[in-house]
Amino acid sequence: MEYKEFARKKDYLVCVDSDGCAMDTMDIKHFRCFGPCMVEEWGLEEWRDDILYRWNQVNLYSMTRGINRFKALAILLSEIDKSCKKIPGTEEFIKWTEVSDELSNAELSRVLEKSGSSCLKKALHWSNEVNNRINEISEWDKIPFAGVKEGLAFAHEYADIAIVSSANPDAVSTEWEKHGLMKCVDLLMAQNAGSKTFCISKLLEYGYEPDHVMMIGDAPGDLSAAEKNRVRFYPVLVSHESDSWNGIKEALDRLINGTFDNSYQKQLINAFEHNLLN
Ligand SMILES: [Mg+2]
Structure with missing residues (x-):
């Protein structure tokens, strides 16, 4: 209604x-889609288990549960940039998550028309891949x-x-x-x-x-x-x-x-x- x-x-x-x-529906989306897509997008296989553990902790099992996907990505990329490998453009991406009034795919596409930052571009690609992967989850896996x-x-x-x-x-x-x-x-x-x-x-x-x-x-x-x-x-x-x-x-x-x-x-x-x- x-x-x-x-x-x-x-x-x-x-x-x-x-x-x-x-x-x-939350565990399945984070376990199967968000975390694994990030590992693929940034080539982080070497640190896969630690990164997936941190992703799930941030998004599911701590006071940041339910955080916007791009804010979660900013937290993870910042940690990865410091302790695993350098992620080019991290700072610009983090800045966007701090100042933008809207954190969505549509807004990120608009920003990308003006800026060619590789990290912003990868973030949008990751987010679209996540959506594709979520759409592939069978209706029968989404149960009350x-x-x-x-x-x-x-x-x-x-x-x-x-x-x-x-x-x-x-x-x-x-x-x-x-x-x-x-x-x-x-x-x-x-x-x-x-x-x-x-x-x-x-x-x-x-x-x-x-x-x-x-x-x-x-x-x-x-x-x-x-x-x-x-x-x-x-x-x-x-x-x-x-x-x-x-x-x-x-x-x-x-x-x-x-x-x-x-x-x-x-x-x-x-x-x-x-x-x-x-
Ligand atoms: Mg909820």
């Missing part, structure tokens, strides 16, 4: 992220975590449900539809709807009390979007996703009976941060 056609039906709202939160269907069905009895994701809207809708999750969803707000912080703020305009709203997410960016809107945050912990989904009933019970207080919230955030810091 389009945002403009949405109407509030319940007093509670559950916002849920897709990649790495409801759908088990155990417990998602049941958790969302339970939530939907009490709350409106909105997907709040920064992924491509068609991809999200196809994946959720395929696994029968869409019937629990009232609204999809994806990449084209704006940032997660903005999406939650627009949803609050429908008149939900902020403490009747819960964002379910797997990355620090989800937490920050919830905090900026003063709504509750329920973390899905990386490597423990099913346990997290099984615990969602307690969080919803608390949201509904008014016991999702600051101390419970703090406990959830501590567990989330501890899981990413260790």
Whole structure:
């Protein structure tokens, strides 16, 4: 359903992220596509295992989880340039990631019309290769975590449900539809709807009390979007996703009976941060 056609039906709202939160799609994209494509693009076979380990650490298993792909690339190239081999043009690429308002393939193509930097060119080639490789992943390898269907069905009895994701809207809708999750969803707000912080703020305009709203997410960016809107945050912990989904009933019970207080919230955030810091 389009945002403009949405109407509030319940007093509670559950916002849920897709990649790495409801759908088990993040590990596979980083393991099979992002890291290996970087090793190929810059000829880094000699250091392959160490580099893939660092790539996954930065993108999946630390507080930078969910970071923009070009920012992650800047971190890795800077490390590789210092400790493995010289990467020509690294500084110019890093500079671009620091100053550009938009970090996307389209913006990188525009910059390349003016500058011929080999590192920027390789970064765009890498990013396109990553997209090609992601498109080759079978639909059957993109599945929801155990417990998602049941958790969302339970939530939907009490709350409106909105997907709040920064992924491509068609991809999200196809994946959720395929696994029968869409019937629990009232609204999809994806990449084209704006940032997660903005999406939650627009949803609050429908008149939900902020403490009747819960964002379910797997990355620090989800937490920050919830905090900026003063709504509750329920973390899905990386490597423990099913346990997290099984615990969602307690969080919803608390949201509904008014016991999702600051101390419970703090406990959830501590567990989330501890899981990413260790
Ligand atoms: Mg996510």
